[in-house]
Amino acid sequence: MPAKEGCHPVSIARPRPTLAVVGGGVIGLTSALAAVDAGHRVTVHDAGTADRAAWVAAGMLGSLGEGHPGEDDLLALSAASVRRWPDLVARLGDPTVMAATESLFVAASSADAEYLANLAEFVWSRAPRSQDDLRRVDLAEIRRREPGLSSRLHSGYLVVGEGAVDNRRLLTRLRDALVGAGVHFVDERVGDLDDVDADQILVAAGLGTRSLVPDVALHAAKGEILRLRRTRWSVAQPARVIRARMHGRQVYLVPRDDGIVVGATQYEPLDESDAAPEVGGVSDLLADAVDLMPGLRTYRLVEAAAGLRPGTADGLPIIRRVDDRVVVATGHGRNGILLAPYTADKVLELLTDGWVAAGELSSTTEGVEPS
Known part of the structure; x- marks a missing residue:
């Protein structure tokens, strides 16, 4: 029926879809923001438990530092997520979330x-970087x-653009x-x-x-910091992330x-209820830290903490649709903060596009997208 003269058609706004996020850790919060x-x-x-691992983390954004031979897919995901971090920091409106922008x-x-040379040859060379972004340095430098x-x-390597965030400031x-x-x-x-009363649920x-x-x-992986x-x-504390190989052991500052x-x-905990x-x-x-930086002897030890990280058999996160209503994002292991913006983008695709049928994805995304 045509509208009467002098009347305007009524526009009925569609209600916005509702989403319930179960979990208040860095993955849940970043996905909620997206x-x-x-x-x-x-x-x-x-419930105050999902953010435990993120709360005790160091917040490193090192795609190269977290890469190991045979983990090409994880390296690609990590590099893709590192490129998204500047936009996330800008969205949060606080540049001090970034704790460092380089790694040594x-x-x-x-x-x-x-x-380290083998790591550079077999892992780091797979990531697209300029010569100035990754170069060998001697003791004098x-x-x-x-x-x-x-x-x-x-000796060592300097990596520009691979830094860290302040994990607790990030969560806040x-x-x-x-x-x-x-x-x-x-x-x-x-x-x-x-x-849970919502159109869709992210677990x-x-x-x-x-x-x-x-x-x-x-499975649980326990990590202490x-x-x-x-x-x-x-x-003074270092100006950049220091990642050291100390006589066969890894330590970072x-x-x-x-x-x-x-x-x-x-390491794998004997009891998942033990987070001490x-x-x-x-x-x-x-x-190892004092051997690496002798001046740490005058610092005060104010916290020793452990977190239980959710890991998967292949080391890749689980980001998939379970059914028409439920999406899951977990299994990030040691890389939860690093992979948060990448995960948020993938979760948003699953929430809004609906092009993934339940059960079609395996342990991670449907193929690795480095962009």
């Missing part, structure tokens, strides 16, 4: 230097760039951005997805995902405003 920016009405169900890989011995490091180091800014966008937080543990509950989506296969606080008598994060161990740090891991980290 969804709310895309027009979803979002509720986050957070150092070797304590000739054997350690050979290990290491000491010039980071005078607090040991004078007994052998993500929550601030979500609250500012009208996202509702519910402090509760979800026991059954049928009880990003870390190891807790297994109880909600039983066909998701995960230390937080050292600088005193007025201490040497990641700068913070008030000190350094030292990490990290990784172990003496052996803490002892090894302290010994």
